[in-house]
Amino acid sequence: DAGVTQSPTHLIKTRGQQVTLRCSPKSGHDTVSWYQQALGQGPQFIFQYYEEEERQRGNFPDRFSGHQFPNYSSELNVNALLLGDSALYLCASRQNSNTEAFFGQGTRLTVV
């Protein structure tokens, strides 16, 4: 079992650009959440997807959007990148009926 996989591992973008991050959940998991972890901080919840719908959203602007595909994989899109969007983006997956979430290695996004 490959666990939760994220791609790419590192990314450098310029202010104003758009970025797409990808996540494949652990086998058997149907719920995917995205978190932003700024340097020196704990992860902050962005949003959660289940059955291809956004089920919950954290306090992030509309520049942050996502998608879940029929195979449960997910994408996080960020438009009009700001320097402050530089962070580690973590994807977490779980079975909807379970309490426990498994995290991927993250994508390190640097905005210059």
Next chain:
Amino acid sequence: AQSVTQLGSHVSVSEGALVLLRCNYSSSVPPYLFWYVQYPNQGLQLLLKYTTGATLVKGINGFEAEFKKSETSFHLTKPSAHMSDAAEYFCAVRGYGNFNKFYFGSGTKLNVKP
């Protein structure tokens, strides 16, 4: 609303000494509680979790935590620190319900001195 406070952003112990990382939460109802560990340039790995039942929870790598409802605490302990325990540790809470999100503390970096 739920929140998590981790006391001490940095904790330093000697190898073989007791590890104590503190976590307090605020929640209107007893939540699910978790400790995750993060090694440099890695994601989060679950150490242990409390959902219901026994309040003393044992996890991987010799760690354990005790849920104390009266103190709204979920402190993480390990009797004897090992060099490989050096990492950052995050306490998290999650409410009941399928779509509830995790709230994380700001983390505690554990340094283990030889």
